[in-house]
Amino acid sequence: MGQAPASRTPVRSDGGAVGGDAQYPFRIPGRSRPIDSRSDARLQSFRCRRGDSPAQFSLLAAPTADGGRIAYQRAAFDAVAIGASAGGVTALQTVIGALPAGFPAAVFVVLHLDPRHKSLLADLLGRHAHLVVKEAVNGARIEPSTVYIAQPDTHLLVADTHLSLTSSELVHFSRPSVDLLFESVAAAYRDRAIGVILTGSGLDGATGIRAIKERGGTTMVQDPSEASHPSMPSHAYATGCVDFKLPLDDIGPALARLVLATTAAAGGV
Numbered sequence: 001m002g003q004a005p006a007s008r009t010p011v012r013s014d015g016g017a018v019g020g021d022a023q024y025p026f027r028i029p030g031r032s033r034p035i036d037s038r039s040d041a042r043l044q045s046f047r048c049r050r051g052d053s054p055a056q057f058s059l060l061a062a063p064t065a066d067g068g069r070i071a072y073q074r075a076a077f078d079a080v081a082i083g084a085s086a087g088g089v090t091a092l093q094t095v096i097g098a099l100p101a102g103f104p105a106a107v108f109v110v111l112h113l114d115p116r117h118k119s120l121l122a123d124l125l126g127r128h129a130h131l132v133v134k135e136a137v138n139g140a141r142i143e144p145s146t147v148y149i150a151q152p153d154t155h156l157l158v159a160d161t162h163l164s165l166t167s168s169e170l171v172h173f174s175r176p177s178v179d180l181l182f183e184s185v186a187a188a189y190r191d192r193a194i195g196v197i198l199t200g201s202g203l204d205g206a207t208g209i210r211a212i213k214e215r216g217g218t219t220m221v222q223d224p225s226e227a228s229h230p231s232m233p234s235h236a237y238a239t240g241c242v243d244f245k246l247p248l249d250d251i252g253p254a255l256a257r258l259v260l261a262t263t264a265a266a267g268g269v
Contacts, residue, residue: 075104076261079189083178085112085200087228091248096147097128098252105259107147110176122149138165150176157184174204182208191216198222200232206239213241220244
């Protein structure tokens with residue numbers, strides 16, 4: 001394995017530093033290949049089989065008044081969508097617990113759950129979180145710094161700055177569906193969205209990862225080699241539309257650094 005680079009400051013695709021006390025030597029969309037925190041040099045070239053993303057993406061893309069955009073001030077990204085299945089409770093506790101107070105983006109979570117039982121996931125994650133964690137309610141207005149948990153046996157979607165719950169057909173034998181959530185987030189937030197796939201069985205989430213990437217968003221998976229159930233992150237990674245492949249413990253801090261990049265670059269002003 002080659003010697004580690006001298007500087008570990010994360011940088012934007014235009015070469016500018018993200019800022020802060022850097023721990024992650026990653027680049028954001030626009031670089032030539034995805035990031036593996038352990039073996040970047042050995043990775044294949046970045047590819048997205050259904051329409052490669054433009055090379056000029058900027059981490060600090062300015063928000064607009066476009067009706068399809070749901071933007072918050074002082075954030076580089078406005079939405080984080082996370083999908084998980086088997087083994088996902090522990091993984092979600094790790095990721096959500098690492099997000100700092102004041103994390104400005106809204107976070108949407110789909111975990112495949114037994115539809116026969118009431119979910120306690122919001123309570124479980126809330127014990128480890130610095131953000132507000134609540135179960136999603138149909139028609140609720142989306143607020144920043146809030147984690148929304150999909151209800152069992154109900155799809156969670158984002159529509160016109162509000163949450164939308166539906167009991168439409170199963171997708172990949174699942175309801176809620178990671179793919180449906182990610183596709184709606186991609187349409188609403190476009191290049192200001194991040195999609196994350198954690199441990200899980202099956203292939204739910206792979207289509208959604210592609211959708212976020214094709215709209216200019218940023219994508220991330222838990223390293224399948226350390227996931228308790230590697231199928232979901234493996235299928236997502238196989239699309240060629242994944243920007244970051246990281247160990248579980250690195251995902252939360254990486255999300256914080258990406259989303260808070262604007263504030264860090266401005267010195268917190």
